[in-house]
Amino acid sequence: MFEKEVAGVELSAELNQFISEWKEKPGNLIMILHRVQEEYGYIPREVALELSRMLDVPLAKIYGVITFYHFFKLTKPGKNIIQVCMGTACYLKGGGDLISELERLLGLPVNGTTDDGEFSLEAVRCIGCCGLAPVMTVNGEVFGKITTEQLPGVISKFKGN
């Protein structure tokens, strides 16, 4: 889903159509940014520039919205997205240790992506499986009662896929 590369400012027909449908509506910028992130997995700078031109909105305003809503990403996510729950139950059961160990194993900071683009690491709020704390997910697959010792095995399951 996130494989699309940015070639200049060539937007897909679907995205162009979505933008023209929303162009004049209130709240359009957020809707359009959501749609862009759905398509690219993040908000590429070239696309932000194109939106600024098409919607006649200053680029600074677009970046203001992107940075205000933590949901929007400015960098391309890795092929595999690891999310570690840092909700209360998971935190108390060692969610922080999972993050530190993943940072060490993958050589990246939280919210970062490995140089080869294989993995991104995120800390997230409660994902609703507190009984399985500590919990992490990889591409949406849930791993519960996970220990730091099990992390290399989980990583290798997804690496290169």
Ligand code: FES
């Ligand atoms: S606190 Fe982690 S799933 Fe609820």
